[in-house]
Amino acid sequence: MARMIFVNLPVTDLERSKAFYTALGFTNEPRFTDDTAACMVWSESIFVMILTHDKWRTFTDRPIPDTGSSEVALCLACESKEEAAEMKAKAAAAGGTPDINPPQDYGFMVSHAFTDLDGHVWETMWMDPAAASGEMEIPTTA
Known part of the structure; x- marks a missing residue:
């Protein structure tokens, strides 16, 4: 089996969250979707499982963090x-909050940040393929 990542996120409104992730370009995988959870696919190896709070609680007794906390980006x-x-921009148009942090541009890499409808922090980034492959020397910061 290929290495994959499934990010699991608690959401307050499953249908609204499905629409949000669809607006960002994710697709729904109906085989792993029901009225308590939805599998939203970003790529062949990256999946986001959005789970109602009741479904989330079947996996853990840990509390669901308050919106606005930042445990992971x-x-x-x-x-x-x-x-x-x-x-x-799509996240903002779909109800998310853009620019949690200002965009960062390092020349060889650019990143933007936003939160989804439940306050989960997301970043989007682009890196010059030459930097990613090691063909380009990456400037260091002091």
């Missing part, structure tokens, strides 16, 4: 600088 690699910026 999830980052999606985009194919271009423009795509990274467009996802932030």
Whole structure:
């Protein structure tokens, strides 16, 4: 089996969250979707499972964090600088909150940030393929 990642997120409104992720370009995988959870596919190896709070509680007794907390930031690699910026705009248009942090441009890499409807922090980034492959020397910061 290929290495994959399934990000599990509690959501307050499953249908609204499905629409939000669809607006960002995710597709729904109906085989893993019901009235308590939905599998939203970003790529062949990246899946986001959005779960109602009741469904989430079947996996853990840990409390669901309050909206606005920042335990983790999830980052999606985009194919271009423009795509990274467009996802932030799509998130805002679909009800998310853009620019949790200002966009960052390091020349060889650009990133944007937003939160989804439940306050989960997402980043979109593009990196120059030469930097990613090691063909380009990446500037260091002090």
